[in-house]
Every structure is written in C-alpha cells, then in structure tokens.
Amino acid sequence: MAIEVRIPTILRTYTDGAKAVEGNGSNLGELFTDLDARHPGIAARLVEGGELRRFVNVYLNDEDVRFLEGISTALSDGDSVTILPAVAGGAR
Amino acid sequence: MRYDSPLEAVGNTPLVRLPRLSAAVPGNDGGLVNLWAKLEDRNPTGSIKDRPALHMIERAEADGRLTPGCTILEPTSGNTGISLAMAAKLKGYRMVCVMPENTSEERRELLRMWGAEIISSPAAGGSNTAVRIAKEISAEHPDWVMLYQYGNPDNAGAHYTTTGPEILADLPTVTHFVAGLGTTGTLMGVGRYLREKVPGVKIVAAEPRYDDLVYGLRNLDEGFVPELYDAEVLTTRFSVGSADAVRRTRELLQQEGIFAGISTGAILHAALGVGRRAAVAGERADVVFVVADGGWKYLSTGIYTAESTEAAVEALQGQLWA
Numbered sequence: 001m002a003i004e005v006r007i008p009t010i011l012r013t014y015t016d017g018a019k020a021v022e023g024n025g026s027n028l029g030e031l032f033t034d035l036d037a038r039h040p041g042i043a044a045r046l047v048e049g050g051e052l053r054r055f056v057n058v059y060l061n062d063e064d065v066r067f068l069e070g071i072s073t074a075l076s077d078g079d080s081v082t083i084l085p086a087v088a089g090g091a092r
Numbered sequence: 093m094r095y096d097s098p099l100e101a102v103g104n105t106p107l108v109r110l111p112r113l114s115a116a117v118p119g120n121d122g123g124l125v126n127l128w129a130k131l132e133d134r135n136p137t138g139s140i141k142d143r144p145a146l147h148m149i150e151r152a153e154a155d156g157r158l159t160p161g162c163t164i165l166e167p168t169s170g171n172t173g174i175s176l177a178m179a180a181k182l183k184g185y186r187m188v189c190v191m192p193e194n195t196s197e198e199r200r201e202l203l204r205m206w207g208a209e210i211i212s213s214p215a216a217g218g219s220n221t222a223v224r225i226a227k228e229i230s231a232e233h234p235d236w237v238m239l240y241q242y243g244n245p246d247n248a249g250a251h252y253t254t255t256g257p258e259i260l261a262d263l264p265t266v267t268h269f270v271a272g273l274g275t276t277g278t279l280m281g282v283g284r285y286l287r288e289k290v291p292g293v294k295i296v297a298a299e300p301r302y303d304d305l306v307y308g309l310r311n312l313d314e315g316f317v318p319e320l321y322d323a324e325v326l327t328t329r330f331s332v333g334s335a336d337a338v339r340r341t342r343e344l345l346q347q348e349g350i351f352a353g354i355s356t357g358a359i360l361h362a363a364l365g366v367g368r369r370a371a372v373a374g375e376r377a378d379v380v381f382v383v384a385d386g387g388w389k390y391l392s393t394g395i396y397t398a399e400s401t402e403a404a405v406e407a408l409q410g411q412l413w414a
Contacts (some may be wrong), residue, residue: 055317062336
C-alpha cells in the first residue's frame with residue numbers, strides 16, 4: 001500500500017533532500033515507523049510519547065489529522081500525507 | 093444607513109448565496125447543499141480585519157491602555173495593519189507595522205497611504221518572524237502599545253459580538269462556518285457564538301500552505317501557535333496549497349462574479365470540501381464562508397487574468413498570499 005508523504009525542508013536531511021517519499025502502513029503511526037526504517041531518525045522528530053509533537057502538523061489529503069484520529073488515523077492506498085511545521089498563516 | 097464616521101460603518105456585511113458553485117458541488121443534484129459568501133471586503137478598508145482592529149482599539153481606549161498620542165505597534169502581513177492605520181489616523185495615534193518583506197507592494201502602499209511606518213521582517217519564516225521581531229521591538233519600547241492580534245481576546249471578541257450574530261440573523265439554518273486560520277480570531281469568535289446557538293454546527297478552518305521559501309527555515313521545535321487558538325472550537329482543519337487557493341479564487345470570480353483575495357480561494361476550497369461531504373451523505377448543508385478581502389491588493393500578482401491556473405500559481409511563487 002503506497003502512500004505519498006511530502007517532507008518539509010527542515011526534515012529533508014533525513015530523506016537525502018527528497019521533497020516527497022513513499023511509505024506504507026495501515027495508519028499514521030505505522031507509516032512513520034515504516035519511514036523510520038528507511039530514513040532513520042525521522043520518526044523521533046514527528047512523534048513524542050506516542051503522540052504527534054506539538055509543533056508538527058500532519059495532514060491527510062489536506063485535512064489535519066489532529067481532527068481525525070491523530071496518530072491512529074487510518075490510511076488507504078493512494079492517500080497523500082503532508083508534514084509541515086506549525087506556522088502562522090492568514091491575512092493578518 | 094447613515095453614519096457619522098467610517099469607523100461606525102464596520103460590519104453588517106452582505107451574505108450572498110452562490111447558486112452556480114453550489115449546484116456544481118459533486119453529489120448535490122438535489123440541491124441540499126448551499127454555499128453562502130459573507131462579503132467582508134465591504135468593510136471600510138476592504139477587509140474583515142476592520143472588525144478586530146477597531147474593537148481592539150476601542151477596548152484598549154476604554155480601559156486606559158491606549159491614550160492620546162500613543163504609538164501602536166503590530167506584527168501584520170497587511171490587512172490588520174491597514175485597518176489599524178486607518179483607525180489610528182482618524183483617532184490621532186502613530187502606527188508602526190512589522191511586516192514580512194515578501195508581501196505585495198499594494199499592501200505597503202496602502203499602509204503608507206494611511207500614514208503607517210513599516211518595519212520589514214525577513215521573508216523566511218513569514219508571519220512567525222514578524223511576530224518575533226515585533227515582540228523584540230515592543231520590549232525595547234515599553235511605552236508603545238502592541239494590541240497583539242494573536243493573543244488579544246478582543247480580536248475573537250469582535251467576531252463573537254458582530255460577525256457571529258450577523259450570520260445567525262441572516263441564515264438561522266447555518267450548518268457550517270468556514271474561515272481562514274491566521275490569528276484564529278474569526279474562527280474562535282464566530283465558532284464560540286454559533287456553537288452556543290446552533291446545536292451540531294461545524295466550524296471549519298482553512299490554513300494556507302505555502303511553498304518552501306516561506307517554510308524553509310522553520311524549526312520543528314520552535315513553532316508558533318497563536319495564544320487565541322483553542323482546538324476545541326474547531327470541527328476540522330484543512331491545509332490548502334497555493335494551486336487550490338488560486339484555482340478557487342479564479343472560479344469565484346468567473347462563476348459568481350465575486351472578486352476576492354487569494355486567501356478567500358483557500359477558504360472556498362475547504363467550504364467545497366465540507367459541502368461535497370454533506371452532499372455525498374445526503375445531508376442538508378448551509379455552508380457560510382468568509383470572503384476576507386477583495387482582490388485589489390493582489391492584482392499585481394497577475395493571477396486573475398493569467399492564461400491558466402498553472403501560470404497564475406507560477407506568478408505567485410514565494411509570496412505570502414494570505
């Protein structure tokens with residue numbers, strides 16, 4: 001089951017500079033474990049104590065997974081996962 | 093409608109149904125889903141930010157934080173600064189804005205027009221950097237008044253007392269409210285009000301997603317979450333990239349004749365997302381979304397007349413559009 005994962009600049013040191021990588025897993029936690037096998041160290045930057053780290057935002061098909069099932073959010077083949085640092089946005 | 097000052101003419105904006113975009117929502121053959129645009133570009137300086145800016149100033153005046161001759165300092169990517177500058181000019185305050193350098197020339201010209209002074213912050217890090225620099229300047233000038241839209245409860249309060257009640261009065265059947273997530277003031281204020289009045293209402297955030305230039309130097313350990321933000325108020329949150337924001341901004345113009353800024357395209361994208369979900373589930377939905385400002389300040393990007401969405405997106409590379 002292939003899932004596209006978009007990697008923010010700050011984490012591309014783990015992916016040899018790649019902006020997007022593929023991974024597998026039936027949920028987000030499994031996907032991060034799978035990514036960590038090929039990009040050692042990346043999972044620790046995303047997860048802390050079994051939860052997403054505070055300033056890490058993860059989106060499944062553009063929707064924030066904190067409003068879905070968090071790290072347990074189920075994934076399907078062809079899904080797109082985007083990892084982003086928390087950033088202030090909006091026309092302020 | 094008669095007023096004695098433009099400051100009194102803030103709010104009471106039109107709510108307009110969008111028949112063509114509603115009909116085009118996939119699965120909406122029965123017409124159960126309707127999209128409604130709250131035209132906040134009709135405020136005196138042309139954006140939704142007139143509401144919180146004026147409310148924050150008036151509350152600060154009322155409790156003595158802001159007194160004649162004061163200097164107001166604010167980190168802003170544009171609209172709040174423009175609103176504050178206009179009010180400051182009419183009320184006799186000096187206005188200093190800290191703004192990312194990669195914002196459009198129109199915004200700078202508008203700020204100068206209202207007499208504001210601009211301190212540019214580096215493009216890298218976008219608004220986060222502007223906030224940090226404004227806090228440093230504030231510490232150096234303790235006599236300056238930073239209203240600080242990211243943490244000032246009167247920002248959300250403006251929407252709790254005006255925007256929310258206007259929506260409910262115009263559309264008692266509202267099921268969804270969709271707005272941009274910046275300071276989070278609009279979503280927190282309207283969201284809290286509607287949740288009190290409308291059981292089951294869904295509060296949906298649309299967050300802009302920029303290209304790498306803006307995020308480039310962000311550190312995952314030092315992120316910024318506005319002090320106003322309370323995730324409990326939201327039902328869900330979408331991250332909308334530049335391509336979708338530009339595509340929807342163009343659709344809104346071409347199909348409904350509404351000339352809006354680019355952040356509104358991102359908000360519309362999220363509104364269409366929840367509208368589609370309701371249509372597929374066969375549920376009635378009245379989806380209200382915010383038109384945060386008009387397209388005037390973004391004309392120089394060329395996105396409205398570009399040959400294709402791809403060309404429009406290309407023109408926007410590296411710019412803060414929300």
